[in-house]
Amino acid sequence: xxxxxxxxxxxxxxxxxxxxxxxxxxxxxxxxxxxRQTLGQGPEFLTxxxxxxxxxxxxxxxxxxxxxxxxxSFSTLEIQRTEQGDSAMYLxxxxxxxxxxxxxxxFGPGTRLTVL
Amino acid sequence: DQQVxxxxxxxxxxxxxxxxxxxxxxxxxxxxxxxxKKYPAEGPTFLISISSIKDKNEDGRxxxxxxxxxxxxxxxxxxxxxGDSAVYFCAASHLTKYSGGGADGLTFGKGxxxxxxx
Numbered sequence: 001x002x003x004x005x006x007x008x009x010x011x012x013x014x015x016x017x018x019x020x021x022x023x024x025x026x027x028x029x030x031x032x033x034x035x036r037q038t039l040g041q042g043p044e045f046l047t048x049x050x051x052x053x054x055x056x057x058x059x060x061x062x063x064x065x066x067x068x069x070x071x072x073s074f075s076t077l078e079i080q081r082t083e084q085g086d087s088a089m090y091l092x093x094x095x096x097x098x099x100x101x102x103x104x105x106x107f108g109p110g111t112r113l114t115v116l
Numbered sequence: 117d118q119q120v121x122x123x124x125x126x127x128x129x130x131x132x133x134x135x136x137x138x139x140x141x142x143x144x145x146x147x148x149x150x151x152x153k154k155y156p157a158e159g160p161t162f163l164i165s166i167s168s169i170k171d172k173n174e175d176g177r178x179x180x181x182x183x184x185x186x187x188x189x190x191x192x193x194x195x196x197x198x199g200d201s202a203v204y205f206c207a208a209s210h211l212t213k214y215s216g217g218g219a220d221g222l223t224f225g226k227g228x229x230x231x232x233x234x
Contacts, residue, residue: 004159033221033222035221035222040226041226042120042205042207042224042225042226042227043160043205043222043224044224045220045221045222045223046221047221048220048221055212056220056221058221091159091160093159095219103147103148103150103165103209103211103219104150104162104165105162105219105222106162107152107159107160107161107162108159109157109158109159110158110159
């Protein structure tokens with residue numbers, strides 16, 4: 001399977017704990033994006049990387065959130081001191097970073113986070 | 117404020133007929149518009165996109181129309197099939213200002229749940 005993969009698929013944690021999610025993009029894609037989706041909403045952009053450089057961060061990404069892509073391949077998203085409001089589906093997407101029309105982003109299955 | 121709006125939370129269409137999903141946007145600087153389809157417990161799947169300099173793009177049963185003056189786009193599915201039942205998201209993007217091309221993060225609408233009835 002050469003699609004975007006995410007691990008774990010589900011995570012249940014207690015408020016105040018730290019969690020880390022992993023995303024493996026499509027191998028030749030140099031752009032990697034993180035989104036968050038809550039019930040009844042569309043995905044909301046959090047941050048994205050071109051290779052290992054983090055280019056943009058949304059104001060939704062509070063200082064409890066940190067994302068890395070150390071070798072320009074897989075990425076991790078860490079949430080520290082989780083709150084119940086962090087419960088959501090966390091989606092990762094990747095794309096080729098070339099000129100249009102290659103602007104399509106291909107999504108992974110997501111990690112469902114539940115904070116108790 | 118919501119820059120991409122899908123005002124119909126759900127739409128029911130009979131199998132074989134045309135499904136028309138609508139989307140409005142407020143930011144005239146968007147460069148690309150995309151439609152994604154999402155099944156429960158899966159990530160969104162890309163369907164079709166259109167550049168802001170075009171007014172129509174077609175791919176098989178799917179056609180997207182863009183009316184820039186009205187800041188409106190629509191997705192037509194003809195004929196509708198049972199497997200088309202899913203949530204459809206409209207999204208918009210800016211081409212990035214950074215070197216290397218590609219797009220910044222997508223801005224999504226809230227989605228429309230399409231139900232195809234036999």
